[in-house]
Amino acid sequence: MAKKIKLPLTEEIIKSFKSGDNLLLSGVLYVARDAAHRRMTESLDKGESLPFDIKGQTLYYMGPSPAPPGRVIGSAGPTTSARMDAYAPRLLAAGLKGMIGKGVRSLEVREALKRYKAVYLAAVGGAGALISKTIIKSEVVAYPDLGPEAVLQLEVKDFPATVINDIYGGDLYVEGKKKYKIT
Amino acid sequence: MRNIKADLIIDAVSKLFKEANYSLGDDVLAALKKARHEEESPAGREALDAIIENASIAADEKIPLCQDCGTAVVFLEIGQQVHIEGGDLYTAINEGVRRAYEEGYLRKSMVDHPFTDRKNTGDNTPAVIHADIVPGDKLKITVLPKGGGAENMAKLGMLLPASGKKGVIDFVVNAANEAWSNPCPPVIVGVGIGGTAEKAMAMAKHALVRKVGQKSPDKENAGLEKEILQKVNNLGIGPMGYGGRITALAVHVESFPAHITALPVAVNLQCHSARHREVVI
Numbered sequence: 395m396a397k398k399i400k401l402p403l404t405e406e407i408i409k410s411f412k413s414g415d416n417l418l419l420s421g422v423l424y425v426a427r428d429a430a431h432r433r434m435t436e437s438l439d440k441g442e443s444l445p446f447d448i449k450g451q452t453l454y455y456m457g458p459s460p461a462p463p464g465r466v467i468g469s470a471g472p473t474t475s476a477r478m479d480a481y482a483p484r485l486l487a488a489g490l491k492g493m494i495g496k497g498v499r500s501l502e503v504r505e506a507l508k509r510y511k512a513v514y515l516a517a518v519g520g521a522g523a524l525i526s527k528t529i530i531k532s533e534v535v536a537y538p539d540l541g542p543e544a545v546l547q548l549e550v551k552d553f554p555a556t557v558i559n560d561i562y563g564g565d566l567y568v569e570g571k572k573k574y575k576i577t
Numbered sequence: 578m579r580n581i582k583a584d585l586i587i588d589a590v591s592k593l594f595k596e597a598n599y600s601l602g603d604d605v606l607a608a609l610k611k612a613r614h615e616e617e618s619p620a621g622r623e624a625l626d627a628i629i630e631n632a633s634i635a636a637d638e639k640i641p642l643c644q645d646c647g648t649a650v651v652f653l654e655i656g657q658q659v660h661i662e663g664g665d666l667y668t669a670i671n672e673g674v675r676r677a678y679e680e681g682y683l684r685k686s687m688v689d690h691p692f693t694d695r696k697n698t699g700d701n702t703p704a705v706i707h708a709d710i711v712p713g714d715k716l717k718i719t720v721l722p723k724g725g726g727a728e729n730m731a732k733l734g735m736l737l738p739a740s741g742k743k744g745v746i747d748f749v750v751n752a753a754n755e756a757w758s759n760p761c762p763p764v765i766v767g768v769g770i771g772g773t774a775e776k777a778m779a780m781a782k783h784a785l786v787r788k789v790g791q792k793s794p795d796k797e798n799a800g801l802e803k804e805i806l807q808k809v810n811n812l813g814i815g816p817m818g819y820g821g822r823i824t825a826l827a828v829h830v831e832s833f834p835a836h837i838t839a840l841p842v843a844v845n846l847q848c849h850s851a852r853h854r855e856v857v858i
Contacts, residue, residue: 416623518628570813
C-alpha cells in the first residue's frame with residue numbers, strides 16, 4: 395500500500411521513511427541533471443546563492459522528451475543517478491532533502507544521506523509515459539540556456555516513487571538483492 | 578540489379594524509429610507478462626506492473642516509452658544486387674532519423690564531440706550504422722534506439738582461451754552483477770563470443786534484435802544461453818534492482834571463430850524497454 399506524501403518533505407516525514415516504502419508524492423519537485431548540477435555546485439563554491447531555494451526541496455533526475463501539443467511534458471522517467479553522485483553531497487549540505495532517480499548511489503552519497511538526514515528515492519526507469527501523467531505543471535525556473543538540461547519546477551500529483559536509501563542506513567538495492575540471491 | 582529510391586529508405590527509417598519508440602514488440606510484452614507471473618518479490622511485481630502499464634499508455638497515446646529515445650542504431654543487410662538511387666544510403670538513413678525525432682517528439686540525445694564541447698547535434702544524428710552485404714536484391718533495415726543507461730554497462734573481455742566456457746559464463750554473469758540496478762532490469766543480455774574485439778561487441782549488440790527468448794540455432798550457444806540466464810536470475814537483482822527472481826528476460830548469444838590466441842567476450846545489455854523494429858524493402 396503506497397503512502398500518500400505531500401511535498402516538500404518535512405523532518406517528520408523523512409524519519410518515517412523506511413527503505414522499500416512505496417510513495418505517491420504530490421506537490422513541487424525540481425528537475426536537474428548533469429549540467430545543472432555542475433552549475434549549482436560551481437555557484438556554491440563561489441559563495442553565490444542558487445537560482446532557487448534548495449532548502450528542504452527534492453530533486454528529480456530527469457530529462458524529458460519534448461512535449462507534444464496538448465501535453466504538459468513528454469515522456470518523463472528517471473535517469474541514472476550515479477552521474478550526479480559527485481555533486482550530491484554538496485547539495486545535501488546546502489539543505490537538499492530528497493533525490494529521485496534510478497540506480498545505486500556512491501558510498502559518499504549514502505553517508506551524506508545519513509549525515510544530513512535526507513532520502514534517496516527511485517522512480518521506475520523506462521516508465522516515462524506512465525510518470526508523465528502524474529506531472530500537472532512544468533516550467534523552466536533556472537539556466538534556460540541549458541536547453542533540455544535547464545532546471546524545471548514540476549507540480550506532481552501522486553508521482554510514484556520507492557524509498558531506496560532511508561536515514562537509518564537502509565538500502566533497498568542491497569537488501570532486495572540479498573533477500574533473493576540464490577547461491 | 579534492383580533500384581531502391583533513397584526517399585523510400587528515408588520514410589522507412591523514420592517510421593521504424595517512431596514505432597519502436599512508442600510501442601514494444603509483442604515478444605517483449607509477452608516476456609514482461611511472463612516475468613510478472615513468475616516474479617515472487619512484491620516490489621519486483623509492482624515495478625513490472627508499472628512497466629507493462631507504461632507500454633500500454635505509450636502505445637495508445639503515441640508518446641515515447643522512455644524519455645531516453647536512444648542512440649539511433651541501425652543494422653543493414655544490403656543485397657548485393659541493390660542499387661540506391663536518388664541519394665546516398667547513409668544520408669537517407671540520417672534524414673530518416675532526423676525526421677522521426679523531430680516529427681515524433683522524440684528526445685534528441687546525441688552530442689557532437691564526445692570529450693570536448695558535447696554540444697547537442699539537435700536532431701539525434703548521426704545514426705550508428707552497421708552494414709552487411711548479403712546475396713539477393715532486398716534491403717533489410719533494423720532499427721534499435723538504444724538507451725544510455727543500459728549501453729553504459731557494456732563490457733569487453735579478451736579472455737585467455739584456457740578460460741573456456743566457465744570463463745565466458747563468469748565474465749557475463751559478473752557484468753550483469755556489476756551493472757546491478759543501472760541498466761533498468763529485467764534486461765536482455767546480448768553476448769558476442771569470438772572474432773576480434775570489435776566483432777565480439779558488434780555481435781553482442783546484434784544479439785539484442787533477436788525475438789526475446791528465441792534460442793540460438795547453434796546448440797552450444799543455446800545451452801550457454803540457458804545456463805547464463807539461470808545464473809543471472811540467481812543474482813537476486815530483480816526488476817529495477819528492487820530485489821527479485823527476474824533480473825533478465827533472456828540471454829542471446831552470437832559467436833564467431835576466433836584466433837588461436839584469443840577468446841573475446843562482449844556483453845551488451847538491453848533495458849526492459851527493448852525497442853526495435855525491422856522492415857525488408
